[in-house]
Amino acid sequence: HPSNVQMEGGSVLERANCRAKGGAPGFKVAILGAAGGIGQPLAMLMKMNPLVSVLHLYDVVNAPGVTADISHMDTGAVVRGFLGQPQLDAALTGMDLVIIPAGVPRKPGMTRDDLFKINAGIVKTLCEGIARCCPNAIVNLISNPVNSTVPIAAEVFKKAGTYDPKRLLGVTMLDVVRANTFVAEVLGLDPREVSVPVVGGHAGVTILPLLSQVKPPCSFTKEETEYLTKRIQDGGTEVVQAKAGAGSATLSMAYAAVKFADRCLKGLRGDADIVECAFIESRVTELPFFATRVRLGRTGVEEIYQLGPLNEYERVGLEEAKKELAESIEKGVSFIRK
Numbered sequence: 001h002p003s004n005v006q007m008e009g010g011s012v013l014e015r016a017n018c019r020a021k022g023g024a025p026g027f028k029v030a031i032l033g034a035a036g037g038i039g040q041p042l043a044m045l046m047k048m049n050p051l052v053s054v055l056h057l058y059d060v061v062n063a064p065g066v067t068a069d070i071s072h073m074d075t076g077a078v079v080r081g082f083l084g085q086p087q088l089d090a091a092l093t094g095m096d097l098v099i100i101p102a103g104v105p106r107k108p109g110m111t112r113d114d115l116f117k118i119n120a121g122i123v124k125t126l127c128e129g130i131a132r133c134c135p136n137a138i139v140n141l142i143s144n145p146v147n148s149t150v151p152i153a154a155e156v157f158k159k160a161g162t163y164d165p166k167r168l169l170g171v172t173m174l175d176v177v178r179a180n181t182f183v184a185e186v187l188g189l190d191p192r193e194v195s196v197p198v199v200g201g202h203a204g205v206t207i208l209p210l211l212s213q214v215k216p217p218c219s220f221t222k223e224e225t226e227y228l229t230k231r232i233q234d235g236g237t238e239v240v241q242a243k244a245g246a247g248s249a250t251l252s253m254a255y256a257a258v259k260f261a262d263r264c265l266k267g268l269r270g271d272a273d274i275v276e277c278a279f280i281e282s283r284v285t286e287l288p289f290f291a292t293r294v295r296l297g298r299t300g301v302e303e304i305y306q307l308g309p310l311n312e313y314e315r316v317g318l319e320e321a322k323k324e325l326a327e328s329i330e331k332g333v334s335f336i337r338k
């Protein structure tokens with residue numbers, strides 16, 4: 001049984017399927033790793049998104065339970081659950097957007113790179129499924145280390161002959177969300193009024209907030225710059241330590257993932273001026289992948305913005321970020337090529 005919902009009886013399912021097919025405008029979205037710490041609140045928030053008509057929840061454990069639970073929400077999206085590898089292809093077929101928070105999270109003392117061994121294989125398997133079943137879907141990759149898993153996904157898609165760099169996005173939105181929050185705190189503003197570009201990658205020093213480009217325009221002392229940069233870079237570790245072994249950021253990540261996915265769907269719908277930061281294939285630096293602001297549209301990433309003017313502090317940070325990023329990218333690429 002793909003899920004409890006589908007076990008409830010033909011007529012209910014048929015009507016739901018009919019509604020899903022029947023012209024109600026909306027996108028089909030799959031979440032891979034939907035029963036996890038991020039996956040569950042992410043599934044709940046996506047079920048609340050009016051742009052979603054069909055929501056597929058895939059995991060290797062507990063997908064039927066989460067699906068039954070979420071499916072009782074009286075919002076528009078039809079929810080279907082898929083459990084384990086044999087149901088991966090069914091979960092993916094026909095999807096417009098695939099969000100991947102599958103994989104193990106950090107415990108205190110671990111870096112994101114320590115997760116590579118387990119998560120690299122998980123991401124490889126899931127991306128092989130995407131190449132088979134929904135090669136035109138937009139992919140939002142959350143599983144860490146993002147700096148390596150995005151290159152892994154790219155290599156898998158290249159091997160399958162389905163790679164389109166415009167449709168593969170590493171999710172760095174949580175870094176932006178944190179940056180907006182922490183900067184707003186320092187400025188005494190409402191975080192909703194603040195926009196901080198965060199470039200580079202998604203781990204430690206590769207997370208490079210461009211505080212000289214904050215909107216609304218403002219300036220920071222040297223101490224404020226150092227405090228904010230470090231707090232944004234270590235935001236994930238702050239949560240890992242506070243959870244003391246129970247995992248990493250899940251709720252703020254689910255929020256950030258939905259914020260990002262919603263922007264991708266608005267781009268797909270054809271809305272104008274959808275600009276967000278994401279870790280993508282890029283020529284902005286000499287590295288093959290880099291996070292910058294990008295414009296999202298009907299085909300995914302439609303424009304990649306340059307870094308803009310950096311101050312001295314940011315230029316030094318950029319060099320440091322590139323060194324670590326180059327190694328993480330290479331590690332991901334060689335995991336598939338070797």
Ligand code: NAI
Binds near residue numbers: 035039143
């Ligand atoms: P979790 O352990 O609570 O959940 C992960 C889920 O993935 C589990 O339900 C597990 O059953 C599932 N899973 C494992 N192998 C799978 C497979 N082969 N196919 C499908 N599902 C599979 O972990 P949590 O806290 O939800 O974190 C997930 C990932 O997200 C971690 O790698 C974590 O490091 C990353 N993360 C990324 C962030 C970002 O900003 N990009 C922020 C926070 C976490």
